[in-house]
Amino acid sequence: MKFMATPPVNGDLSELIVYPQDFLFPIPDNMSYEIATLNEPFSVSIHTAQLLDIKPGSSVFISGGGPVGLLAILAARTFGAKQIIVSDTQALRLSTAKKMGADRVINALEEDPRDVIPTLTNGEGVDFVIEASGNPKAERTALRTLKRGGKLAYIGVPTTDAVPLDILFMTDHETQVFGVFRYANTYALGLEILEKNMALAENLLTDFYPLSETKDALEKTRTDKGDSLKVVIYPNEQLRHN
Numbered sequence: 001m002k003f004m005a006t007p008p009v010n011g012d013l014s015e016l017i018v019y020p021q022d023f024l025f026p027i028p029d030n031m032s033y034e035i036a037t038l039n040e041p042f043s044v045s046i047h048t049a050q051l052l053d054i055k056p057g058s059s060v061f062i063s064g065g066g067p068v069g070l071l072a073i074l075a076a077r078t079f080g081a082k083q084i085i086v087s088d089t090q091a092l093r094l095s096t097a098k099k100m101g102a103d104r105v106i107n108a109l110e111e112d113p114r115d116v117i118p119t120l121t122n123g124e125g126v127d128f129v130i131e132a133s134g135n136p137k138a139e140r141t142a143l144r145t146l147k148r149g150g151k152l153a154y155i156g157v158p159t160t161d162a163v164p165l166d167i168l169f170m171t172d173h174e175t176q177v178f179g180v181f182r183y184a185n186t187y188a189l190g191l192e193i194l195e196k197n198m199a200l201a202e203n204l205l206t207d208f209y210p211l212s213e214t215k216d217a218l219e220k221t222r223t224d225k226g227d228s229l230k231v232v233i234y235p236n237e238q239l240r241h242n
Helices: 033-037 039-052 067-078 091-100 113-120 136-143 167-173 187-196 198-204 211-222
Strands: 059-063 083-088 104-107 126-131 146-154 176-179 205-210 230-234
Touching: 033 039, 033 187, 033 198, 033 205, 033 230, 039 067, 039 126, 039 146, 039 176, 039 187, 059 067, 059 113, 059 136, 067 083, 067 091, 067 126, 067 187, 067 198, 083 091, 083 113, 091 104, 091 198, 104 113, 113 136, 126 136, 136 146, 146 167, 187 198, 198 205, 205 211, 211 230
Parallel strands: 059 083, 059 126, 083 104, 126 146, 146 176, 205 230
Antiparallel strands: none
């Protein structure tokens, strides 16, 4: 398996590339290329929802409101979640989560999800957790928001090599834990869902750079101070729709 974004491939930041036809998916005529680029991070969220087997009428807590976490709102709602709660520390991410359909947002700097979520779930906890922040503290906190028999998926890459696990909680609650790295067979479904929710998806597109300013775009991503979500690099002006 090879991905354009990981070694030994050094990315695809060029105006033209040659790619196997079997791995290409047609974009709907009414969809911009910028929206279509969201299908890659969205696929992580779709794969996660499938692994967790999110059911209609269920409750979901999404820890971390980056692009994947925000798109997880759309995935969870598509799979039937009735109550979606999102936590983060950045105002833009929290406000965007509300626009994307979150029923309740939690500023983790001001409130502890372990205190808030029981009040929203009759003291039981949520059915599913999607931990998308990769923050070690948030990863530990997210586990304790689950109900008995709940399921949790870790999709955020942690900033440390090891994160302590609360084995006592996991055994007592018979928690099911999934690790998610990428996805499989999600692109067709992702494009179908995005086509129906393009206005929502537009909320994630905050920064646009031409190919000649790739270095600036990557630096913007690396040093993000909370004023951007998805940084888009377009290969030429003709391909920019927004």
